[in-house]
Amino acid sequence: MTQSTTSxxxxxxxxxxxxxxxxxxxxxxxxxxxxxxxxDAVLRRYLVQDYQFINRFVALLGAAIASADVFAPRVxxxxxxxxxxxxxxxxxxxxxxxxxxxxxxRLNPVLTEPTxxxxxxxxxxxDSRSYANCIAVLAVAEGLYLxxxxxxxxxxxxxxxxxxxxxxxxxxxxxxxxxxxxxxxxELDRIGPTLTDxxxxxxxxxFGRAVQLERQFFDHVYAEEAA
Numbered sequence: 001m002t003q004s005t006t007s008x009x010x011x012x013x014x015x016x017x018x019x020x021x022x023x024x025x026x027x028x029x030x031x032x033x034x035x036x037x038x039x040d041a042v043l044r045r046y047l048v049q050d051y052q053f054i055n056r057f058v059a060l061l062g063a064a065i066a067s068a069d070v071f072a073p074r075v076x077x078x079x080x081x082x083x084x085x086x087x088x089x090x091x092x093x094x095x096x097x098x099x100x101x102x103x104x105x106r107l108n109p110v111l112t113e114p115t116x117x118x119x120x121x122x123x124x125x126x127d128s129r130s131y132a133n134c135i136a137v138l139a140v141a142e143g144l145y146l147x148x149x150x151x152x153x154x155x156x157x158x159x160x161x162x163x164x165x166x167x168x169x170x171x172x173x174x175x176x177x178x179x180x181x182x183x184x185x186x187e188l189d190r191i192g193p194t195l196t197d198x199x200x201x202x203x204x205x206x207f208g209r210a211v212q213l214e215r216q217f218f219d220h221v222y223a224e225e226a227a
Contacts, residue, residue, distance in 0.1 A: 009192025010139060010185035013204055017211040024211070025148040027218045033168060036160030043164060044099050046221045049115045051092050051106065056122040057141070058084060063126035064134035073131075073187060080180055088171060095164050114216040121213060125206055132191055132203040139184040140210035146181045149173040 007015070014021055024030075029046070032038035061081045065074045096106050111119075125133045149172035159166040171177070192200065 008185070008189030009200070010143075010188035013136070013139075013188065013207045014143070016204065017208050020211045020215045021144060021147070024144055024215050024218055025151065027148070027215075029218050029221065030148045030151075033165045034154050034157055034160065036162060036165055038165060040099055041224075042221050043095075044101060045224070047092060047095055047099070048101060048105055048109050049112055049217070049221070051096075052109065052111060052115055053118060053122070054084065054089065054092075056119050056126075060122045060126045060134055060137060063129065064131060064138065067129050067131040067134060069131060069191070076180070076183055083176070091167050091171060098164060112220055114213055114220050118210075118213045118217065121206070121209055128202075130199070130202070132188075132195055132199060133206045135184060135187050135191070136203040136207040137210045139181075139188055140207055140214060142177070142184060143181045144211065144214055145172040146177060150178065 029038070029042070032042075058081055061077050061084070065077045065081075068074050068077070095101075122137060125137045128134075149169050159169060188203075195203065
């Protein structure tokens with residue numbers, strides 16, 4: 001087993017994927033949601049597709065709970081699952097009402113390629129029954145969102161007027177969420193030294209695929225606009 005002494009496993013993974021990570025946190029979508037200029041068409045495409053992740057995401061949390069090596073992480077993950085199925089789900093439903101999204105589009109939209117690929121990635125991580133793989137994907141899905149929503153360069157800005165924009169920021173920039181992301185990163189650092197080289201490489205592959213797909217997801221909500 002090999003591990004750098006200068007940084008933990010979590011930061012090694014983030015730095016190894018920094019080009020895509022940075023592209024996400026500096027994305028046009030992020031700038032527009034902060035300044036309130038994000039169009040309803042783009043937001044609608046984004047939310048409709050993003051909502052399709054919840055089922056697989058909760059299943060991924062369940063797989064992480066089941067595969068955890070000790071009891072304490074199961075408590076933390078279960079608490080986060082409760083938030084996802086309450087506050088965040090309610091935000092989606094309120095936005096769908098505000099944007100006039102019909103029931104059929106909420107529950108059974110045509111899935112885009114990045115959405116299908118990310119669903120498959122979450123399924124694969126859960127099906128691997130590897131705690132490291134599950135935490136690697138969760139660390140991207142949540143850590144990248146914290147990094148774009150909680151940027152120091154944007155903290156001085158007033159929240160946008162519309163709840164559709166403001167609450168998507170505050171859902172990912174609050175003390176509970178900061179604490180959860182810090183915990184995910186600490187879990188990667190804790191388990192990193194216990195993994196074999198093959199297990200570390202596998203977890204790193206899941207992390208890298210997740211970052212690439214997050215970038216593709218941000219990009220693709222503007223695809224119709226560019227066509």
